[in-house]
Amino acid sequence: MKIQTATLGYPRIGKNREVKKALEAFWNGKIGSQSLLQTVKEVEEANWKTQLDAGIDKIGIGDTTLYDHILDWTFRFGLIPERFQQFSGLERYFAMARGKEGISALEMTKWFDTNYHYLVPEITSGALRADWSDFIERVSRAQEILGKRAIPIVFGSCTLLRLSKLDLNVDTAISQLIPLYTDLLTELKSLGISEVQIHEPALVLGDGNNWKEHYQAVYKSLSGVEIPLNLVTYFDDLGETYSWVMDLPVNAISLDLTRGSNLELIKTYGFPEDKRLGVGIVDARNIWQICPEEVIPKLETIKDVVREFEVQPSASLQFVPYDATRETQLPEALRNVLSFAEQKLQEVVFLAQKITVCDAKYNHEPLVNFNRNNSQNQSKFDATKLTVTYYKKDQKTIETAWEKFRRFSPINQIVQQQLKSLTSKDFERNLSYDLRRSLQISLPVFPTTTIGSFPQTSDVRKLRVRYKRGEISQEDYQTAIKAQILECIRSQEEAGLDVLVHGEFERTDMVEYFGQQLQGFAFTQNGWVQSYGSRCVRPPIIYGDVIRTQAMTVDEFIYAQSLTEKPVKGMLTGPVTMINWSYTRTDISRQEQAFQIALALRDEVTDLEAAGAKIIQIDEPALREGLPLKTKRWNEYLSWAVDSFKLSAGIAKPGTQIHTHMCYSEFGDIITDIERLDADVLSIENSRSNNETLYELTDGGYSKQVGNGVYDVHSPAIPTTEQMLSQLRTGIANLPVKQIWVNPDCGLKTRRWEEVIPALKNMVEAAKKLREEANVTKGD
Structure with a gap:
């Protein structure tokens, strides 16, 4: 059985900060809007091709942004506060982001527990007029380059509301947004999209149960479009929401296995047979190379419990740099245990291939089972040899990259x-x-x-x-x-x-x-x-x-x-x-x-x-x-x-x-x-x-x-x-x-x-x- 791979987002500033430079040149009047948009397009397509070349099966697309992805969805759904109505196009977009003379910008705050800042939507009553033409254009372009591997990333309605300033009750806001999301999914379906990622990170917050009925209402409506949905969560475990989230009418659920206790929840309560699990096993928020002897057993446990799963980073890779091989001035012992976005793609593919190979070779027997102390099974897995082989270390020595690093950085x-x-x-x-x-x-x-x-x-x-x-x-x-x-x-x-x-x-x-x-x-x-x-x-x-x-x-x-x-x-x-x-x-x-x-x-x-x-x-x-x-x-x-x-x-x-x-x-x-x-x-x-x-x-x-x-x-x-x-x-x-x-x-x-x-x-x-x-x- 081939285990597939996926991504949930990618760095979007360009390897050489091309988007940053273009933005600042645009703001300073040195380039026009078309030049700015062309730069963003080139960076975006280069990101897609990098993931394609790495062998990723399902490539999350649509997360590239001029300023902030939350602002993008605020803009697309027509959630425009009154003070910005006088503007249009990019002038309106950047006024919401940065303010204008006498007009305050949207409030900025931290994105969950990261150092990324997002712009807080302000949602009031009134008819909404959505325009996601830029997103549809992006998806169509991605299809030309990636084919069926292009998986649109849509920001979930409940998380959007949970993170917004609301001047109306949640039920009213949801009733206004559901038809818009339904229309968007319908349009994506007409493009022949095979699956849509809907990101709902707010599900991991401690108040998730307070939103249970809202999530149920939203996903009952969205399921009627009959396009496969992958409900994506990250940054923590589902906790007390696990049981009812598993019952939501979606085709796949992605969980972060690098933070919180999602693995324990899966082992304790199981995972629905009618859904696919997105296993967020490669840490998207730190830069250390995986230790296969720590990661492989977790995947083997998943294989014992879950009928169908795919391997992916724990979240969007926007939180790590592009490529560790460019850091030529770092000591070799340190550089060789670093993993940036491109290396994490390799790790995702490697882990999927390793599980697939082991699955065929050992006829579905787990190499390491947390529930049994089986020395015979454990002996089938040699993490040291695996590390040396995969990371192309000097195969004439038994020292792994991590062992060399620990010698380089001893305790003081x-x-x-x-x-x-x-x-x-x-x-x-x-x-x-x-x-x-x-x-x-x-x-x-x-x-x-x-x-x-x-x-x-x-x-x-x-x-x-x-x-x-x-x-x-x-x-x-x-x-x-x-x-x-x-x-x-x-x-x-x-x-x-x-x-x-x-x-x-x-x-x-x-x-x-x-x-x-x-x-x-x-x-x-x-x-x-x-x-x-x-x-x-x-x-x-x-x-x-x-x-x-x-x-x-x-x-x-x-x-x-x-x-x-x-x-x-x-x-x-x-x-x-x-x-x-x-x-x-x-x-x-x-x-x-x-x-x-x-x-x-x-x-x-x-x-x-x-x-x-x-x-x-x-x-x-x-x-x-x-x-x-x-x-x-x-x-x-x-x-x-x-x-x-x-x-x-x-x-x-x-x-x-x-x-x-x-x-x-x-x-x-x-x-x-x-x-x-x-x-x-x-x-x-x-x-x-x-x-x-x-x-x-x-x-x-x-x-x-x-x-x-x-x-x-x-x-x-x-x-x-x-x-x-x-x-x-x-x-x-x-x-x-x-x-x-x-x-x-x-x-x-x-x-x-x-x-x-x-x-x-x-x-x-x-x-x-x-x-x-x-x-x-x-x-x-």
Whole structure:
């Protein structure tokens, strides 16, 4: 029996970030819309051909996007808020994504527990007019290239509603959407499509049972089209929804076997004989090569229980880079255990072939059975030989790639001893917030600041590239960076900000910069993944114990502080964010990795204080995104996540003001944990959420200082003084004056100076007017 293979999505930015470059050129007026769309088309078709050449049987298509795949489906189903109705075509699309002068964009938030950001649909009552012509054109093109292997990816209606802002009840919204989905499936059927993937990742959330009747109503209606449907879930297990999801009228159900306990659910409750199982066995969200001795037994267990299944990645491969073989500057021992998108395709095909071969050779006998301790069966499977054969290692040695890697990255005993020596005192400040506040720096009421980064112009990026290539000396590079810092300090003083930053011109990325100075981190040349829109990042790889060998930020802080009488913040990235925005190890816990990073940051805090820093910001924008998708697992995560931050900051003197920043997250259900961070000042994204983020903090009784993000840095629009003043007045109505700071909602690195300077001047002017209205001058 041949086991088939499938994919659920693929990286969509292009191997060389062609889509990002085309988008930014389009926004800057350097190319037209046709050139932009042609670039996207070429990237998309190259992705299809890569999957075809790898031998994938069912290739998920239709997930390529200009900005965000959720925005695409919002757009296709005519879910257009009133403020965007005045626009049309691409102007409307990008207005929803990025905003326009005086018009706010859709809210942006994290996609489940990933670092990808999606745009939150706003759904109100009213007739919907769908237009999926672009999707149908894409499917038709795919059929020409892939034939029957082209499997359209359709975003499921229940997940769309679950992740949206609804201004009507769910039943009404579903009744409006069902006919549209039915029409879409009917049109796909007319094209001769053999199957449709409908992605419903919201099924793995803890409230899935609350949506049971909605899912049942939707899929009862869709089944009437009589086109085979593959209900796709990922990121966690189905949990308590498993039994009724198995009864939904679909032809296949795809499950993630790399996270949660779906395998245990299958073993316990079985799997319907009338459905095919999509086995998400290759981890789509990490970059480590499979260990066949761990994966093959799981597939053998599936083969014992499930009548028909296919092998696939656990989710879309959009969360990993394109090709590990391009990383020629990484040590060979590390590179040989990496698996990016192209390698994961090979792994999927290999696993399917291996199961097929074993099935024929051993007449359906399992090689390894979790339910029996059968040494005879186990002896038929030699994982070491398999690894050597498949990954084309030196077959003259019995060492596997993983064995060579472990020799390359041994345990560091010094770090291990530091972890063992920690006590409860290491996680606490010397004085409580109420007592230490009077010892900290005195500032005006409604103090103004920024989150940290300033525009990363093409000149700055070229400077770093030239230095990396060895075209300029370290001395010349540092001189040029200092010139940028000088200009940044002058600009902030001219704008009238109260607390300054050095601008972070030496940093390509807030995680990468620190990882590059810590042992145990590795970095790619071409490992780009999409964060949102045209924003791409290269997540670091944590491969060994983390060690800080020297100060990382002190020189830049000292220089910046020497240029001004105003306080300059020391800027660090917190341990939880570094964990959540990196590809982490799988041989030790995430907690241990976070604590190792926290120990390194702890030393940096001490050195910044010694250099004169009165304010140190330890950013944790990814704290919430790391939450497990099921609330029953939250406490374990939040316990170590908060403790790792406290370990970083606990060493700070009472007079040192500790800031942290969080963005594009919902705080209402974790207020207690955010309070437990014990940061003196928390800055938040609030400009796109219509003050919802602020309300969550105030409703939860948050007692410390809050930086109310009044400036949407992800939009080119320059907010007026009155716009920001209006938002700040909301802050006064909900928080004591002494708790309020004024700042943008995130870093400014993606903006242009000609946008940033007037926006910051307007922000400072808004703070001044607010002081006059409140008739106060000091925070206390």
